[in-house]
Amino acid sequence: MSLTLRPLRGPDLDAALDDLARLRIAVFRDWPYIYEGSLDYERAYLESYRASAGGIVVGAFDGARLVGAATGTPLEDHAEDFAAAFADTGLALSEVFYCAESVLLPAYRGQGLGHRFFDAREAHARALGRRFSAFCSVIRPGDHPLRPAGYRPLDPFWRARGYAPMPGVVARFRWTDVGGTEQTEKELQFWGKAL
Numbered sequence: 001m002s003l004t005l006r007p008l009r010g011p012d013l014d015a016a017l018d019d020l021a022r023l024r025i026a027v028f029r030d031w032p033y034i035y036e037g038s039l040d041y042e043r044a045y046l047e048s049y050r051a052s053a054g055g056i057v058v059g060a061f062d063g064a065r066l067v068g069a070a071t072g073t074p075l076e077d078h079a080e081d082f083a084a085a086f087a088d089t090g091l092a093l094s095e096v097f098y099c100a101e102s103v104l105l106p107a108y109r110g111q112g113l114g115h116r117f118f119d120a121r122e123a124h125a126r127a128l129g130r131r132f133s134a135f136c137s138v139i140r141p142g143d144h145p146l147r148p149a150g151y152r153p154l155d156p157f158w159r160a161r162g163y164a165p166m167p168g169v170v171a172r173f174r175w176t177d178v179g180g181t182e183q184t185e186k187e188l189q190f191w192g193k194a195l
Contacts, residue, residue: 003067003108005116008057016059017046019066027103029178031148032140036176052077056124060104060113068104070117072097074128085171085190091132097125097195099135118161126195134192135163136171146178163191 008016021042028035049055052073060068075082075096086093102117125133137154140147169190174183 002062003111003113004061005058005113005120006061007120008059008069013050013057016057016066016069017043017050020057020059020069021046023066023069023103023105024101027105031146031151032138032153034146034178036178036180048077049073054128056121058117058120060108060117062108067108068102068113068117070102070121071100072121072124073100074098074130075134081173082171085169089166089169095130096132096134096192097121097128097130099125099133114157115161122195131195132192133163133195134166134169134190136188136190139170139187139189158191162193164193166190166192 006012008020018039021039024042024046025035025037025039028037049057049071055073055077056071058070059066074094075086075098076093078098078100079093082098083093086096099118099121102114104113104117122133137158166189169192171188171190172185173188174185176183
């Protein structure tokens, strides 16, 4: 496959927002997020990347088709969501870059794009003068009825990138699970590393 990665800014980002929204809905519908997304919510959420002066969106394209993306912003752009989680870390929000999402269609996985996504975001974070990079992953019980047989978590990949779970640094969000009728609270574990 001939895949290209490129940063999306200005008109390129505007043109890709609906495709990015649909991509997020498709990928996050699967385990472990099992998120029942909506295009309206996704469009509103993705506006934060247009509004963030320090944000980054990197798109992965197969020809003209968006098949993956990685996003990130300075953590203070998410202060309402994450300030409490980081309160006891000794890290100022202004020191941390938040690697928000990496989404990639299944057919394109295993080709090194995950590394390239992290490389791009970490380079961007360093260029902004950030000294720490973090992301979060949803915590699901091992016996959850929707957990697929043979599921392999991404922990080994993240550890190979130098990330480790940050003890006690947990965010809480609400969303509707696939097949659910109302939003329920989920815990998300932060992982981090020095840059």
